Amino acid sequence: MQRKKFNFTSIIEWGTLLLSTGLVCFFLVIILWEIVSKGAGSLSWEFIAEVPREGMTKGGILTPIIGTVLLTLLTALFSIPFGVCCAIYLNEYAEDNWLTRIIRAAIRNLSGVPSIIYGLFGLALFVQALQFGTSMLSAGLTLGLLSLPYIITTTEEALMRIPASTREAALAVGATKFETIKDVVLPSAMSGILTGVVLTLSRAAGETAPILFTGAAFYINGVGGAIDNEFMALPYHLYMLSTQHQSIEEVRPIAYGTALVLIIVVFLLNLTAFYIRYKYRKNEN
Known part of the structure; x- marks a missing residue:
């Protein structure tokens, strides 16, 4: 039974x-x-390689593509070093006490904060308090803050998967703790770290709310790309075409084309993450 x-x-x-x-x-x-x-x-080469024209009713999406790429690079520059270093400290150096447990709980809670809250925080801190203005720099810093909890969590989980015996073996042959982490632990955990980083950046590349308040512009005449100026980005461009444009029906094909390009970009980033994990696991075997 x-x-x-x-x-x-x-x-x-x-x-x-x-x-x-x-x-x-x-x-x-x-x-x-x-x-x-x-x-x-x-979709066509002209759609990818031309800048928007005539109130975004004609032309392509080159300016939003460049803005999205530069914004993602800024986000990676600000979030990856701090996130990985923080995870290394929590997992390898910090003692397991009430303070570190509170810090870990706070990091995990920050992962669940709505992205629009980060946008308002970025507006108050970077745009107004630090007087960076509405710019790509403010938006990149805001997305960097949004990405930090995810990078810290995924990096720490990747480090936790490395057996303690691996660290003990390196220390037994005379390596210092720093050398053990740099030469043994980090290379062994690299697949999990890189996978988490790429997936986090793909999420950041598709965010609209944080850049809504910190630097995204409705329209820029030309290519743009200066980090101290406003910029165009694919998710915000799609939002404006779909909801705020004065000729929504006229620009609907452009909006669908923009959505398809954004999906392709996110898909390629996710595919890169899976390839990295597969490559490292194959090398480990």
Whole structure:
């Protein structure tokens, strides 16, 4: 009787899992089909390589693409060094006491803060208090703060997966703790660290709320790209075309084309993360 009950429970669990997965994939396919079918017609070399013209009713999306790439690079520059160093300290140096447990809990809670809160914080701190103004620098710093909790958490989890025996073996042959971390622990955890970093940056590249208050512009005449000026970015560009443009029906094909390009960018970043993990795991084996 117990065996039949176990089998019945397993069937229910697997059925629920498959049903949930099927529903998610079903709606994902519908969304992708909607975007691809309506946005593929707008994709062309001119659409990618030209700047917006005539109130964004014509031309391409070169300016938002450049703004998104530079913004992502700024976010990586500000978040990766601090996030990785913080994770190394928490996992390798900090004692396991009430203070470090509070810090870890705070970091995990910050991961759940809505992105628009980060946007308001960036507006108050970087734009107004530090007087950086509405600029790519303010937006990059804001997205860097948003990315920090994710990078710290994923890096620390990657470090935790390294067995203590690996550290003890390095220390036993005369390596210092710093050398052990630099030459043994970090290379062993690199696949998890890089995967978490790339996935975090792909999320940051698609954020709209944080850059809404800190530097994103509705329209820029030309290519742009200066970090001390306002900029155009793909997610904000898509938002404006879809909801705020005076000729929404006229620019709808451009909006779908922009959405498709943004999905392709995020997909390529995620694909890069999976490739990095596969490559490192293959080398480890």
